[in-house]
Amino acid sequence: MKIQDSTWIRRYLTYLNVERGLSLNTRRSYERDLKKLYSFLKVKSKSFENCDGDDLSLFLLEEKKQGRSARTLARYLATMRGFFSFLLSERVRSDDPTEYLSTPKLEQNLPYVLSEQVMDKLLDSTPRSITQDIKRENDIETGNKSKSLALELRDQAILEILYSCGLRVSELTGLSLKDLTLDTGYLRCRGKGDKERIVPLGEPAEQALQNYLHEARGHLLGRQTSEFLFLNSRGGELSRQGVWEILKKRAKRQGIKNNVYPHLMRHSFATHMLDHGADLRSVQEMLGHVDISTTQIYTHVSRQHLIDVFRKSHPRAE
Template identity: 75%
Template structure:
């Protein structure tokens, strides 16, 4: 029966890919969770065809005793429910064993965001290396000047990366996958591929567009060297930047700017959404720019925005206390 279970899981993952359009990372997460369930069931001489609600309850209980968080347990249950809904749809099972299982109550963890003052400090466009060389002139520079010129290339790239993350609220994977064809600087927007390969258009602010133009004019060709690539942002070798590479870029940039907060790519996305709402953007527009399929995912930022208003009230109103 182990082979049958694996076949059913593969069919479900194919369905998630073809019918639902879920990303590779999401499907891999589902596969890990389901194989863990399969191992547990086989230890109890059960399988996906004959397991019952109590078997699934004991699986979740075992994971809870091993220290899994409520959020992880909720993810397990959502994955399992999705599988059995599919099996019933395909008439591989008649009844749903997850029917009476309840989702663990989740604490609502509000995302941490940077203040606008800290963001201004982080995005300060003053560059340390102002020796702007070019490909032909670089050969005549001495060793120290070449080093400064190379540092300027990275500064222009890194500044453009931070400006885009904050201007557009992109996920780090979306940023890494941007190509030159995705840019329309004349009208101030870019196109990106989001989760499930869903395409969306996001606007670019003037500082972000200017930082991009400087990067394209003075830095990208030097990173590219003799290679060819359609990717927008390149690493030291002219190849694609990794998530880890972008994370390192933000860390180094924050340290250089004297920002002590822990800076990471998704924090820029959180801050983008919250600052937009603080300044009057409507929830639907922010949802569209973030690429959220469900507006409830976007609504968490309204709580952060309200929290900001409460703090302002308490500081400013003479009878707030």
């Protein structure tokens, strides 16, 4: 009996989960791409079993006409290569229709980073002693004011960890209490493909975490229980969108005009580490990159920084 194309998509997603250990977000991305290809082939009265390289080329061409970037087209092709390789291994096909398709040439866009001065401004906490304010407010009332102070401590800890550790936002929101080892100054996080790594904590990040854990987390948690490290205002799991909002709010309050978002903290972490002499392999390890070529882009950012400084500072640079 012939198996439907939609079933093969489900089987492939199961394979990516069980055999490859890919994250849910990555699997969803593959699923979206394959469903789009499935719809295209269906209009052409084709299927995953009988389509050929020309059909796949037409699909990519159609997507390009609709304004898809070279990066998106390259992702579509990577998705198709993995999927048809799977179909080949399952003996659904005897050939690979992606064999002669070429990957679109990608422009190397250097990541935008914050300067160290702007980062210091972003991380600058309010001048008053938030911890003492929380203690005083908790003695007087349990209203909105004390909760807002608890959120301040939480936000400070989040900002410090994002910059100190270079975490992805999904890694940050996935942290649990058992991932912390503050007495030795590091935390454990799970990255892409559920790969675990150990990341050291800087002293400001460690102190911000201590303040949050001792003075704020219990206030947000209330009578609930949760293993998640960072909580929202209702004591539940903090979402990725919630982290975005925290950064936007802090940047606006500090008068920072730059577009600040979680991955920008990661870019800035890597670039500033290299600017201060960190070796590429160590930065790769801390970022959790499988391929060092992914980390190497930050050396270009660091080099560009030196060029900019030279051009602005040397009297005969121009």
